[in-house]
Amino acid sequence: MELVCPAGTPASLHAAVDAGADVVYCGFRDATNARNFPGLNFSRDELRNAVEHAHKHDVHVYLACNTYPQAGIEHIWHAAIDDAVAIGVDAIILADIGLLRYARDRHPDARLHLSVQASASNEEAIKFYHREFAVRRVVLPRVLSLEEIAYLNSRIPVETEVFAFGGMCVMAEGRCSLSSYATGESPNMNGVCSPAAHVRYEERDDMTVSRLGDFTINIYDQDEKVGYPTLCKGRFRAMDKSGYLFEEPTSLDVTGMLPELAKAGVAALKIEGRQRGKAYISQVVSAFRASLDRIAEGKLAEQTSLNTLSEGQSDTTGAYRRGWQ
Amino acid sequence: MSGSYPSFTPFLLASPLIRNAPKALTEQICRHAMATMHRQHKAVFERVAERESFALLIAPTDLDLKFYLKIDPEHPELRPVTNQTPEPVAARIFGPLPALLELLQGKSDGDALFFSRTLRIEGRTDLVVALRNALDGEEIDLRSAVSNSFGIANPVARLMLGLAETLYKQLQHDMNRTAATLTSSIEKRLGGLEKRASQQTEALARLEKSVQRSSRRTQYSPAVSAKDDFALPDHK
Numbered sequence: 001m002e003l004v005c006p007a008g009t010p011a012s013l014h015a016a017v018d019a020g021a022d023v024v025y026c027g028f029r030d031a032t033n034a035r036n037f038p039g040l041n042f043s044r045d046e047l048r049n050a051v052e053h054a055h056k057h058d059v060h061v062y063l064a065c066n067t068y069p070q071a072g073i074e075h076i077w078h079a080a081i082d083d084a085v086a087i088g089v090d091a092i093i094l095a096d097i098g099l100l101r102y103a104r105d106r107h108p109d110a111r112l113h114l115s116v117q118a119s120a121s122n123e124e125a126i127k128f129y130h131r132e133f134a135v136r137r138v139v140l141p142r143v144l145s146l147e148e149i150a151y152l153n154s155r156i157p158v159e160t161e162v163f164a165f166g167g168m169c170v171m172a173e174g175r176c177s178l179s180s181y182a183t184g185e186s187p188n189m190n191g192v193c194s195p196a197a198h199v200r201y202e203e204r205d206d207m208t209v210s211r212l213g214d215f216t217i218n219i220y221d222q223d224e225k226v227g228y229p230t231l232c233k234g235r236f237r238a239m240d241k242s243g244y245l246f247e248e249p250t251s252l253d254v255t256g257m258l259p260e261l262a263k264a265g266v267a268a269l270k271i272e273g274r275q276r277g278k279a280y281i282s283q284v285v286s287a288f289r290a291s292l293d294r295i296a297e298g299k300l301a302e303q304t305s306l307n308t309l310s311e312g313q314s315d316t317t318g319a320y321r322r323g324w325q
Numbered sequence: 326m327s328g329s330y331p332s333f334t335p336f337l338l339a340s341p342l343i344r345n346a347p348k349a350l351t352e353q354i355c356r357h358a359m360a361t362m363h364r365q366h367k368a369v370f371e372r373v374a375e376r377e378s379f380a381l382l383i384a385p386t387d388l389d390l391k392f393y394l395k396i397d398p399e400h401p402e403l404r405p406v407t408n409q410t411p412e413p414v415a416a417r418i419f420g421p422l423p424a425l426l427e428l429l430q431g432k433s434d435g436d437a438l439f440f441s442r443t444l445r446i447e448g449r450t451d452l453v454v455a456l457r458n459a460l461d462g463e464e465i466d467l468r469s470a471v472s473n474s475f476g477i478a479n480p481v482a483r484l485m486l487g488l489a490e491t492l493y494k495q496l497q498h499d500m501n502r503t504a505a506t507l508t509s510s511i512e513k514r515l516g517g518l519e520k521r522a523s524q525q526t527e528a529l530a531r532l533e534k535s536v537q538r539s540s541r542r543t544q545y546s547p548a549v550s551a552k553d554d555f556a557l558p559d560h561k
Binding site: 010037038196197199200208226227276277278283308309 | 459
């Protein structure tokens, strides 16, 4: 299985290459990708140098252009696709059908991948994207079980890529409006979920209060781990009880089920975290590289000890193994 | 943060020395550090202050000293501040000096430090995130930067820094052991108390459920309900 790793800066891309990535995915420094954080992402020149560096080490580079264009300024997204092709990236990750059509018509030789933001989770949807836009790979939403992934792989004519490590989403990828409700900006349109400009942390005695816009998202006791305040991972009070109503702040880690994912026909494993630092990327990519190499040698992969890096500092296998059912 | 305890690192032991160091010397070191940083990593300042210049307060929790950091593409500034002269800043960053230095060099993950509460942030989160991202995009090597400052004495400085790092690690190890010894009896007692509290919480939850069940039986018993709703009036 191909190891697809994140990079938010050129230094992170170098770290991913050094740590054993097969592919590094990144985005331009604007709203065309779903990690549009301040100080993050690549200029055109930086991406050109990054691609050159990666290719020297036999590592591929994918460009994420996976937000939905806003009416009247589609040219920003079109320019991202044109420039990515001119720079020589190995694939473009897209979600919007208008952009897929644009890329297919303007750059028929470009390899197109379907972003998780498109939420294609069934056979007919995936076949539609393949038939209409010649999509060669689909990044599956994090709602599918291992059995469903194996079934899909036996029925569809494209490769599948699944999330292997990192922050979880509330599993309404490409359709979630929670961030927009709280801040007016969303991952789908602006490329950023819960933008940092709307985030505040306040110290109250021994407690830390996290806020997003006008909403209090969580109040942490002194001995609790802190998280980034997204509405989906907020702790709220309902019916006289307080708790994580939507989702707990925990991270995905599938190290223990890599052989099963390979057997299910998965072509690539994606590590989440373009917004994270190069120390995170080095550690996570190295751990997964070692696990995949062990499996390739016919040995069992050991469970990683990466949970100190994850939000909530705990991990889950998410929907792949639905332990709650 | 006024009520929190200082971080237990070797820098804490050096606090009296640092606190009583001549102000002019501390200011000179800060000026030199910032000039070196600006010369060698100008991209950080350009990237992060793309939209606006801003100031931060950096507060190492193991030093009796705070720093005023102004991020400006052309005229950045780093200087010590005293509690008596608070200045308006966009955000404040609190954390032990070793963690802050590792973060500066991209050796630690900022999010992980933050999730574990090693670092704390107040104020404009977006500016802190932008600075973190810009710093992470550079290859910053403090040891080289410091030893290069000594010019032709660079090899000697490098050797001294190596020795200082070894000493620092030994000291940190010893301090951790001392802290563990001092707190072990309290931790044991706390562990026992937590266990008892947990058992009592469970017992209370069981009791609560049992009361709820019994209350439901009393209120919604079909027999009682049927009698109330459908029994004929008693004309006797």
